[in-house]
Amino acid sequence: MLHIKCPHCGMRSQNEFSYGGDASVKRPDLNKEISDEEWDNFVYNRKSLRGKHLELWQHLSGCRQWIKVERDTATHEIFNTYKADEEIS
Amino acid sequence: MTQKFRLENGGLINRDKKLSFKFNGKTYYGYEGDTLASALIANGVHLVGRSFKYHRPRGFFGAGVDEPYAIVQLYRNNETEPNIKATEQELFEGLVAKSVNCWPSVNFDIGAINNFLKIFLPAGFYYKTFMWPKSFWYRVYEPFIRKAAGLGVASTKHDKERYEHKYEYCDLLIAGSGPSGLASAYAAAKNGATVILAEDKPRFGGSLLTSDVNIGNQSGEDWANSIISELKEMPNVVVKNRSQVFGYYDHNMLVMSEKVSDHLPKTKKHHPKQRLWYIRAKEVLISSGSIERPLVFGNNDTPGVMLSSAAKEYLKVYGVLVGKNPLVFTNNDSGYETAIEFKKNGVNPIILDSRVNPQSEIIDEAINLGIKIKFSHVVVAAQGYKKVSSADIAKISDDKKQLGAIENINCDCICVSGFWTPTIHLASQSGNKTKFKEEIDAFVPGTSKQKETTLGAANGIFTLEETLKDSFIAGQDLSKKITNNDNKISFPNVVEKKSSQHDKFWCVPMPKGKSYKRFLDFQNDVAVSDIEIALKEGYRSIEHVKRYTTLGMATDQGKTSNLNGLQLVSDIENKVVPAVGHTTFRPPYTPISIGAIVGREVGKHSKPTRKSPMHSWHEKNNAVFVDAGVWLRPRYYKQGSETLFEASKREAKNVRTNVGICDVTTLGKIDIKGPDAAELLNRVYTNAWLKLPVGKARYGVMLREDGIVMDDGTTTRISENHYHMTTTTAQAANVLSHLEYYLQLVWPELNVNVVSTTEQWAGAAIAGPKSRKLLEKLFPNNDVSNEGLPFMGYMESELFGVKARIFRISFSGELAYEVNVESDNGQFMWEKIIELGQEFQVQPYGTEALSTLRIEMGHVAGSELDGRTISYDTSLEGLISKKKDFIGKRSLNREAFNSSDRQKIVGVVPLDKKTSIPEGSHLVKDAQAPLPNKKLGHISASCWSVEHDNPFSLAILKDGKNMIGEKLFVMSPLKNKVIPVEIVSSHYVDPKGERVRS
Structure with missing residues (x-):
């Protein structure tokens, strides 16, 4: 079971969180004309990569904040966690 | 019965406390601090079971968690537990245990005939033999194999332990x-x-x-x-x-x-x-x-052959001799330690050491104590069936390939040490x-x-x-x-005897003309010959060899067998062991009881139970409850000997003719506040929200980004920047997370707060033609006329001193209202409605009648919004705004969503107006068509229409729009039913929607 540092609450067990997928996906702006391909990439296509992955988790049974977690998908190592609006260098 | 193999003194057991126990029906005695294994050995019992495949006699091999043999069925305090290791189970007064994997008894086991057929049961035997004819597997082979092989029996009783x-x-x-x-x-x-x-x-x-x-x-x-x-x-x-x-x-x-x-x-x-x-x-x-490694030789699974460290542990911890005429067979100094302990306790062991001329302090001590040692000697085979009675031994050449003349010596146990893993x-x-x-x-x-x-x-x-x-x-x-x-700790002075190098030898060659079984895995009966066959047949990866031969796959997970198996593979393959590699170690290290894994989350504790504030009233009034997610909701209120069908029909009918009241507390409620609240709703729902006036409610549908309908519900504008959203019971938590996702991550610039208020409000739906009259009694100071509180109107009021919210919304197709009060006042509200409703024949109705009412009028719910349907399918496309963008809108361009024969919701009525249609049934054109009969749609929900007094169902049907009036068949292979039906409009009651506006 992973041990995730919520940037708002501190170290918490994985079972307090729910997974939200790739955090690098950006929703296209409303009312913007975009191609089918762009939309498909947003809705369906994910990299499913091995290694370092920036992903979303929601601290569901805690502060209910969506956070970003930098995790290695192969080893589960967590390098860093960020608030939703935090700049990631 | 006396403990013939218990020493007079010694051990860490409590000799002041004698305990009685039963094994295979016979009473024995041991001491507090014994394990079942040590107590049995003290009583001279070495036959405890039969092996998995060949049903060969099984004794004790270890003294702890590594034990591959001594697995018993344990009986304790009227409960039984399978597959308990006798070497781990501590003795207690009254313990009862039985052997497993033997019938009719451990002494006379019919399955042991497999032992004489063993030439027919090599690795892969089952795979090769029981493959065809295929139909025989389920009927003949599997039941037979299941009966013949296997360990203990799990109890089918409820486990009362915590x-x-x-x-x-x-x-x-x-x-x-x-x-x-x-x-x-x-x-x-x-x-x-x-x-x-x-x-x-x-x-x-x-x-x-x-x-x-x-x-x-x-x-x-x-x-x-x-x-x-x-x-x-x-x-x-x-x-x-x-x-x-x-x-x-x-x-x-x-x-x-x-x-x-x-x-x-x-x-x-x-x-x-x-x-x-x-x-x-x-x-x-x-x-x-x-864990000590075994040495591999002929019949090395005979009871009485055990690890030398285990023999030493039985001696030193339990004061028990595993034999009185022991033979120690070792390739290192550890065997000597065991022999020395025997000697110190008046028993004369013989040591066979595979090494040529080892020298160390321990060996010197053994020599000085007068222990007989034979260097360059090995055990070729153990003799004896249910217990070791002698051993065939021989000198072995320095290259470990040639055996000398075989000599038979008497012994009653063979303690083996092949070094340590x-x-x-x-x-x-x-x-x-x-x-x-x-x-x-x-x-x-x-x-x-x-x-x-x-x-x-x-x-x-x-x-x-x-x-x-x-x-x-x-x-x-x-x-x-x-x-x-x-804090530095002073290092204690340590005195220990120095050991010499172990011998890189682990398997005794087979003497000419013999065909002993030499076992590697003792629990799964995997012998050297099985591995040889697997390799001969082309299995190379150690993971494949493991699965083909079952080496290391038993409950002991190969604690004593894995390394010897690897050694054998590397010898045959001419590779070094690390090149062969080992199989993956996975948790658990040792079997864990299912009870421990589940913990307290059993029965009622497996999930929380949510009850509405009116729960005790429902209970008192004969409600029969149903699980709705974690909520308990009244399904119907039983009167006399009514069935579910009769009661729900009565309740629904009463709503259509008089007035009914339903507990709708479980509906998800989300409080939305902030200057951008309207903008958020406008982006979340498919219809327009910017112009909803204060004091008005609106029905909305929200989509996922892929265009599929996520949820529906009404949202009411309480004040300028304050909205009250309702969701379905099932989606309440998901919708809140959904809103939080967009507010926190996608549109953080929106100034809106959302919070769940599901549990803050108790809700009662009041539905039926007489509902307004009842409302007038409840709120005599308010104008609740059609003008004062029109359809989709909202007002705040007081219910006899209690703050209340009144929504004019309907889920039943009737004139209806929903009253919310703070949860603490829920019971008060409910009782007041029942009390004042008497003159209007008010009756409570449960979820079954609620479903009937919504199905009849064609209002969609979870069974239609099943994560596969879009707005068009559920006839909600009229709520799609063309003027604005919203979540999921871009996906609605997808080709499949716009095909001319796209599925759509329809009503289904059986031609005989009698036969109820099972939910989940398929709709087909021709009931006689050969399989696979093309499915045109499925029945999503069924009820008995109280308006028309015949069965009615909703279905999602291909090209539903053009199918009204068609005759099709409903097929339910599960229920073995074929029903001719007619397709009708999904609005079976009040298709123009006049009642809700009346």
């Missing part, structure tokens, strides 16, 4: 209380670190309890006891015996099973039977020791890539993967002095990093 889970954090978790565990725990504890020290056995000390060593002028055992008593006194230390750390998971979380009560005749009041610990440790010290399971589970250590012919942990450090024998270090030194330093250094304390 199992607990415990979550714990510590600086250091130390697995194993042998010398390395004790030393590291002590050093870390002295540095102020919080320490959990876990020992799987009842006694602490590990190898110190059986080895002849001296630490700081004390015996090993005394030193262990003094350290443990000091640790137990320290507030920062938790010391746990009977506790097996069995799994090393991600982020340094380990799981430990503590057997709290298994050693007692009965679990004490308020105590659990077992406790599962989830431990998050900053550092983990693995001091799990090592470090217990690396936990390290490997943590992700550590193990490495092969040539000097000890075994794998040891490599570079630490998580925060784990492996010490002592588990790390392949077999001298006490080095082990203690490493462990003191590790405990000190690791705790220093955490606590910043640096």
Whole structure:
């Protein structure tokens, strides 16, 4: 079971969180004309990569904040966690 | 019955407390502190079971967790548990145990005929033989194999015992209380670190309890006891015996099973039977020791052949002789230690050492004690069927390939030692890539993967002095990093005997003209010949060899067999062992009871139960409840001997003719506040929201980004920047997360707050033609006329002094309202409505009538919004705004969503107006068409229409728009039904929607 540092609450067990997928996906702006391909990439296509992955988790049974977690998908190592609006260098 | 094999003195058992127990129906006696195994051996019982495949007699091989043979069915306090290791089960007064895998009895076992057919049961036998004809597998082969093979029998009764889970954090978790565990725990504890020290056995000390060593002028055992008593006194230390750390998971979380009560005749009041610990440790010290390796020779599975370390443990811990005429067969010095213990207790052992001319302190001691030693000698085969009676021995050439003349010598047990295998399971589970250590012919942990450090024998270090030194330093250094304390501990003086190099020899060659079975895996009956066949047939990967032969796959997971199996594969393949590699170590290290894994989450405790504030009223009024997610909702209110069908029909009918009241507290409610609240709703719902006036409600549908309908509900504008959203009961939590996702991540610029208020409001739906009259009684000071409170109107009021919200919304197709009060006033509201509604024949209605009413009028719910339908399918496309963008809108361009024969919701009525249509049935054009008969749609919900008094269903049907009036067939192969039906509009009641606006 992973041990995730919520940037708002501190170290918490994985079972307090729910997974939200790739955090690098950006929703296209409303009312913007975009191609089918762009939309498909947003809705369906994910990299499913091995290694370092920036992903979303929601601290569901805690502060209910969506956070970003930098995790290695192969080893589960967590390098860093960020608030939703935090700049990631 | 006397304990013929119990020594007069010695051992760590309590001889003042005699215990009686039964094994296979016979009464025996042992002492407090015995295991079932030691007590049976004390009574001369060596036949405890039959082997898995060949049903060969099985005795004892080890003295602990590594035991492959002595598996019993245990009976304790009117409960039974299968597959208990006799070597781990502590004796208690009245214990009852039986052998497994034998019929009719362990002494006369019919399955043993397999033993004489063994030439027919080599590796892969089942795969090759029982493959065809295919239909025979289920009917003939499998039931037979299941009956013939297998271990204990699980109880089918409810387990009355309690199992607990415990979550714990510590600086250091130390697995194993042998010398390395004790030393590291002590050093870390002295540095102020919080320490959990876990020992799987009842006694602490590990190898110190059986080895002849001296630490700081004390015996090993005394030193262990003094350290443990000091640790137990320290507030920062938790010391746990009977506790097996069995799994090393991600982020340094380990799981430990503590057997709290298994050693007692009965679990004490308020105590659990077992406790599962989830431990998050900053550092983990693995001091799990090592397990002795067997030597492989003919009939090496005969009862009486056992590990020499086990024989020593039975002697030193339990005061029990495993035999009175022992033969020790060894390739290293460990066998000598066992022989010396026998000799000290007046028994004359013979040592066979495969080595040519080894020299060490221990060997010298054995010689000085007058023990007979034969160097360059091996056991070729054990003789005896249910117990060893003699051994065929021979001289072996220096290259270990040639055997000399075979000689038979009498013995009643053969104690084998093929050197030691470090217990690396936990390290490997943590992700550590193990490495092969040539000097000890075994794998040891490599570079630490998580925060784990492996010490002592588990790390392949077999001298006490080095082990203690490493462990003191590790405990000190690791705790220093955490606590910043640096208390130096003086290193005790260690006296131990030096050992000589072990012999790289593990398997005795087969003498000419013989065909003994030489076993590698004792629990799964895998012999040398099986591995040879697997390799001959082309299996190369060790993982494949394992699965084909079942080597290492039994409940003992190959603790004694894996390395010898690898040695054999590497010999045949002419590879070095590390090139062969080992199979993956997976948790659990040892079997864990299902009860412990489940813990307290059984029955009613498996999930929380949510009850509405009106629950006790429902109970008092004969409500029959149904699970709606975690909520309990009244399904119907039973009057007299009514059935569900009769009651729900009565309740629904009463709504259509008079007035009904339904508890709708469970509907999800989300409070939305902020200047951008309208904008958020406008983006979330498919219809327009910017112009909804204060005091008005609107129905909305929300989509997922892929265009599929996510949920529906009404949202009411309470005030300028304040909205009250309702969701379906099932989607309440998901919708809240959905809103939070967009507010926090996608549109953080929107100034809106959302919070769940589901539990803050109690809700009652009042529906039926007489509902307005009832409302007038409830709120005499308000104008609730059609003009004062029109359809989709909202007002705030007081219900006899209690703050109330009134919504004019309808889920039933009737004139209807929903009244919300704060939860604490829910019961008051409900009783008031019932009281004042008497004159209008008000009746409560449950979820069954609620469904009937909504199905009849064609209002969609969860069974239509099933995650596969879009707005068009559910006839909600009229709510799609063309003027604005919203979540999921871009997906609606998809070709499939716009095809001309797209599925759509329709009504379905059976032609005979009598036959109820099972939900989930398929709609087909031709009932006689050959399979696969093309499905045109499916029945999503069915009811008995109270308006028309005949069955009515909703269906999602291909090209539903153009199918009205068509005749189709409903097919339910599950219910074996074919029903001719007519397709009608999904609005079966009041299609123009006049009633809700009346």
